[in-house]
Amino acid sequence: DAGVIQSPRHEVTEMGQEVTLRCKPISGHNSLFWYRQTMMRGLELLIYFNNNVPIDDSGMPEDRFSAKMPNASFSTLKIQPSEPRDSAVYFCASTGLLRVEFFGPGTRLTVL
């Protein structure tokens, strides 16, 4: 199994641009999580899905952030418009029945 796949690995964009981050969870896992990691705030849960349904989006910072999971093998996190304070590493993780979170390699986002 390839593990959790995220793309792109790095993204540099200008303030105001739309950013879309992508995630492919491990096949058979039924929960998917989006996290943001910064030095100041650590690893913050943004939103998680269970069986493709958003369960808790209380960590999404504001309306500029949105996430979708159209099927069991794909999810996106979109920021529109992006701001410099959104710069961080964004991780996707998936879990199966044992509630062990398997993380992807992350997307390092820099908003200029």
Added chain:
Amino acid sequence: TQLLEQSPQFLSIQEGENLTVYCNSSSVFSSLQWYRQEPGEGPVLLVTVVTGGEVKKLKRLTFQFGDARKDSSLHITAAQTGDTGLYLCAGAWDRDDKIIFGKGTRLHILP
């Protein structure tokens, strides 16, 4: 407000020394996990503890879950340079699938 407090935030010690890092909370968890994260990668699970007072060993690493299931410690014996990394604790409840992470302890083992 950080639900899980980890201490120390940073630790730099010589190879061969012993160390303990801590994870504390005012909340009771159903289980607690420890992860290690290396630069440029996502966190990787080391262990899950479930029972209050539980002790688990993973080679030179010893993990303990507090009796009240509110805190945990990680002890490393005879640290090696390969132990360098960010150690994260994470708490979970049975009521949902959320896992809440602490900010981590950044450990640097000097050769």
